[in-house]
Amino acid sequence: MLETGKIFIGTSGMGHQPPGGSEAGEGEYLDLRFANRHGLITGATGTGKTVTLQVLAEGFSKAGVPVFCADIKGDLSGIAAEGVPKDFLLKRAAEIGLQPYLFEAFPAIFWDLYGEKGHRVRATVSEMGPLLLARLMDASEAQEGVLAIAFKIADEGGLPLLDLKDLQALLTYMGEHAGELSTRYGLISKSSLGSIQRALLVLEGQGADQFFGEPALKIADLMRTDAEGRGIVSVLAADRLMMNPRLYGTFLLWLLSELFEELPEIGDPEKPRLVFFFDEAHLLFKDAPRVLLERVEQVVRLIRSKGVGVYFVTQNPLDVPETVLAQLGNRVQHALRAYTPREQKAVKTAAETFRPNPAFDCAEAITELGTGEALVSTLEGKGAPSMVQRTLIRPPSGRVGPISDDERRQLLATSVVAGLYDRDIDRESAYEILNARAAKAQEQVQAEKAAREAEADPPPSRWTLPGFGHQEETQAKTSKPSRAGYQRETVAEAAMKSVARTVASSLGRALVRGILGSLKR
Incomplete structure (x- = not known):
């Protein structure tokens, strides 16, 4: 059932093939050579999209391919713990012929923009x-x-x-x-x-404000493998982040852009260097301006040659613009409801994107699929899409459901990036x-103001005696003498002035008497 260089997705043809069609129980695979051609996982709530995402992430990890994915509800954290043999899992494994069905834990690093359920993620x-x-x-x-x-x-x-x-x-x-x-x-x-x-x-x-800062996330830490060569799965805790959907969408687009800018061109490798799952993808495109949509289209189209596969996960294929949808070669379509005109249009759009299978009506099958069942079409041969198959998705090997808080704390403490991002740096x-x-x-303004004030009213020199400074000289030239000036006269000067006044007064009286006497005669 398992093949080298491919990821086992599930088994098709379980009673849905016409006479002369393919044999029942045919395995459906994702060829790693075409995994960087991107993909799409769609379906209504509760139809099994998260389990399909986990199955693909486990397959990439086993193949040595690092994975980045957002954990919207907390369920994906179970990938880091060994699965538990439950009846519905064992039944599905036996139904699709998955033998042996092994349970195992996968290497994982937990991230969180808020630093609560994972290592801090920052960008400048x-x-x-x-x-x-x-x-x-x-x-x-x-x-x-x-x-x-x-x-x-x-x-x-x-x-x-x-x-x-x-x-x-x-x-x-x-x-x-x-x-x-x-x-x-x-x-x-x-x-x-x-x-x-x-x-x-x-x-x-x-x-x-908790997202912007340093130390900024290094792309290399998303592209690690463990000692056994398995790709490490980076799980972003997004349950709280989803309360701010614009921040969520912008962050993931930034991450894609960083991958695009930093990674070198390598063409089409035997397997991807990294696979990026963009859950709730409609948040990226909702109300996005044209220039941003063009940026997304450019990144999706060109990042393939850098060895990165991008897989969009959303409820409705209409959530993804046609220019981007055309770049997604590997597709898994879970059940859709067709109650409203928009839902009916979505079913029709999804059916038309698949290579038809004469065994069933694709549009009709989309509305009839059960939980854990999907229409699957992947690239094969020279990169052409395979005929769409109605497929039972295999059960995952990791735990289905979230891990406990104690398990998460233990994984964070032993993580390969422990201590690298948990302390703020403010340079x-x-x-x-x-x-x-x-x-x-x-300071310069205050210094200039003080200089102007000093120039207008300079302080006295420390070499000038009181009473003989520049101020006193200026005042003496421009103002009348004050009473204080007379108090500074010497005794000799005062005596001489008194004698002069007495003589002048006597002479004045004598002259007056002489003049008056001559008038009398």
Whole structure:
């Protein structure tokens, strides 16, 4: 039943083949050579998508391929524990001919943006970039332009943007110097700045401040294998993260972009270097601007040559844009409901994307599939899609359901990345640099003010005696003598002045008497 170089998905033809068709009990496989051609897992809630995801993740791990997946409900954590032989699992294994059916635990690393159920996951603001940050804040086109200017100023000014307070400090600086910056970079509207700052406060309240910072996640830590050569499964705890779906979608898109930017081209390898499962994929595309959709399409189309396979997991195939849907070669379609016009359209769309099988009507089968049953079509031969088959999905070897809190704590303590991401690092960045520049500028302003005051009213020289300084000389030249000036006269000067006054008075009286006497005669 098992084949080298392939992942066993399940068994098809269980009573659904026409006379002359394929034999019952034919195995359905995912060829590792085409696993980097991406894939799609769809189906309504409760139809078995999570189990299918776990089966594929286990298969990749056994093949030595690292896996990254988001654990929306906590169920995927069971992949790190050995499975328990339950009746419904044993029954399915016997039904599809899976012998021997072995239970085993798989190597796993648990991650969490909030650091509660896994190792902390962080990214810097610079790594996120203005486009994804604008998406995260639901920014307008004008606000996105201001963010682009902010990143440009940071690059040219040597201002590392690591966390939210760095970006907030830079926006404050831009507001204070909007006039001079606008002449160089274009209009910087203070209203746009204010809107961005308010959006950052909202993000901070939603816990995004815990995501931005250092140490930033290293892509190499998602691409590890254990001592036995099995690929390590990185499980992102996303139950709390899903309360902020925009942060969830933006984070996973950032991770894809980082893989795309950092990994070298390797063409089509014998097996992928990493497989990335994007659960609740509709959150990535919902209300996304055109430029972001183009970015996703570009990454999905080109990341294949870097050895990365991307598998979108969602309820409805209509959640994925057609340009992206066309890139997904390996497909597993669980049951869909067809009660509303949109659901009916989804069933029709899903059926039309498969290579038809004359054994059954594909659209009709989609609505009849039971739990753990799916339509499967994978790439084979020279990369052509196989004929769609109605398939019973194999049971997983790991535990079906979540692990306990004690088991999680033990796995975190013995993890290969234990201690690498659990402590915050706050090195000098834009916040500290701008604050230091502002303090230095304030000191310079105060020094210049003090210099101007000293120049207008200089202090007395320490070599000038009291009463003979510059101030006194100026005052003596420009003002009338005061009473204090007379008190500084010597005794001789006072006596001479008194004699002069007496003589003048006697002479005056004598002259007056002479004149009056002559008049009488």
